[in-house]
Amino acid sequence: xxxxxxxxxxxxxxxxxxxxxxxxxxxxxxxxxxxxxxxxxxxxxxxxxxxxxxxxxxxxxxxxxxxxxxxxxxxxxxxxxxxxxxxxxxxxxxxxxxxxxxxxxxxxxxxxxxxxxxxxxxxxxxxxxxxxxxxxxxxxxxxxxxxxxxxxxxxxxxxxxxxxxxxxxxxxxxxxxxxxxxxxxxxxxxxxxxxxxxxxxxxxxxxxxxxxxxxxxxxxxxxxxxxxxxxxxxxxxxxxxxxxxxxx
Numbered sequence: 045x046x047x048x049x050x051x052x053x054x055x056x057x058x059x060x061x062x063x064x065x066x067x068x069x070x071x072x073x074x075x076x077x078x079x080x081x082x083x084x085x086x087x088x089x090x091x092x093x094x095x096x097x098x099x100x101x102x103x104x105x106x107x108x109x110x111x112x113x114x115x116x117x118x119x120x121x122x123x124x125x126x127x128x129x130x131x132x133x134x135x136x137x138x139x140x141x142x143x144x145x146x147x148x149x150x151x152x153x154x155x156x157x158x159x160x161x162x163x164x165x166x167x168x169x170x171x172x173x174x175x176x177x178x179x180x181x182x183x184x185x186x187x188x189x190x191x192x193x194x195x196x197x198x199x200x201x202x203x204x205x206x207x208x209x210x211x212x213x214x215x216x217x218x219x220x221x222x223x224x225x226x227x228x229x230x231x232x233x234x235x236x237x238x239x240x241x242x243x244x245x246x247x248x249x250x251x252x253x254x255x256x257x258x259x260x261x262x263x264x265x266x267x268x269x270x271x272x273x274x275x276x277x278x279x280x281x282x283x284x285x286x287x288x289x290x291x292x
Contacts, residue, residue: 050119053103053112055084062087067120069179072098072106077114084115092174092201122180122192124199127206130169131213133196134236137168141215141236142284144170147203147252148243149273152178156187157274158241159195163188165281169196171238173203207255210238219248219256220280222270228260233284234291241277244270 052061061068062084071088073081075097088095098106098116106116134141144162149155155178162170177199178184185192200206207217218231219240240256242248253259262271262279271279 050121051106051108052117052119053107053110053115055081055113055115058115058117059084059087061117061119062091062093066117067123068093069118069120070094070096072096072103072116072118074098074100074103074112074114076100081114094175120180121182121185122197124180125169125196127169127171127198127200127209130171130196130198131210131215134168139168140234140288141210141238142167143210143215143238144277144281145203145207145217145238145240146170146172146177147240147248148173148176148246149241150176150178150243151273152181152183153187154178154244154272154274155180156184156192158277159184159188159197160191161274161278161281163191163195165285167195167281167284169198171198171200171203171206174199174201204251204255207238207240207252211255211257216258217256218258218260218280219253220261220276221247221253221259222261222264223247224259224261226258226260228262228280229283231258231260233287237284239277239280239284241273241280244273 052058071093073095085095103112103116130143131141144167180192215236215238217238240248240252
C-alpha cells in the first residue's frame with residue numbers, strides 16, 4: 045500500500061491487466077463491492093493471483109482517491125522468472141546450480157540484504173513463494189543497492205513442489221534449522237545446491253524440513269541461539285563460495 049508501488053484500479057483496467065499477463069502481486073476487492081465482481085475474482089484466481097478484501101478507506105488511499113469501483117491491483121516492480129530460467133542460467137555459465145530458497149521471509153529489509161549478498165557471491169537465483177513472502181518492492185530494491193537488476197528471482201505457488209522439482213533435476217536441498225544436529229560446514233557444497241532459509245520467528249516449515257536432503261545449523265557460542273535471516277544466508281553463501289573456490 046505504498047504510494048511508490050504500481051497501482052491499477054477500476055474494474056475494466058484491472059481485468060485487462062489480468063488477461064494481458066501483467067505481473068500482479070495482489071488484488072484488493074472492497075468488502076462492500078456492488079455489482080458483478082466475480083469475473084475479476086475468478087480470472088485472478090485462475091492465474092494464481094492472491095485476492096484479498098479491503099475496506100473502501102484503504103482502497104481510496106491506494107488509488108489516490110480515484111474511481112476504483114471497489115477493485116485495486118498491486119502490480120510488481122520486478123519481472124520474475126521461472127525456476128527453469130535459473131537452472132538454465134547456471135548451465136549457460138557452465139556452473140553447478142547455486143540457489144537460495146526463502147521460506148517465509150516477510151521482512152523487506154532482510155529480503156533486500158539477501159539479494160545483495162546473493163549477487164555478490166554469484167548465486168544463480170532466488171526462489172520465493174507467492175504467499176507468506178516479501179515481494180520485490182521499492183524498499184527491497186533500495187536495500188539491495190540495485191542488485192535486483194542482476195538477480196534472477198522466481199516466484200512459485202508452492203515451495204515444496206519447487207523443492208521436489210529441483211531434486212528431480214539433481215539439486216541437493218540444504219535446510220537451515222537451529223534444531224539441526226549437523227554443522228552447516230560439513231556439507232559438500234561443490235555440487236548442485238539449493239539452500240533454504242526460513243523466517244527468524246518460525247524458521248522453515250515442517251514440511252519443507254522433511255523435503256530437505258540435509259538439515260544443518262550454524263554453530264552458536266554466545267547467548268543468542270539464532271541469527272538474523274540475512275546474516276545466516278550470508279554465512280551459508282560464503283561457505284558455498286569458499287568450498288567451490290578451494291576445489292577450483
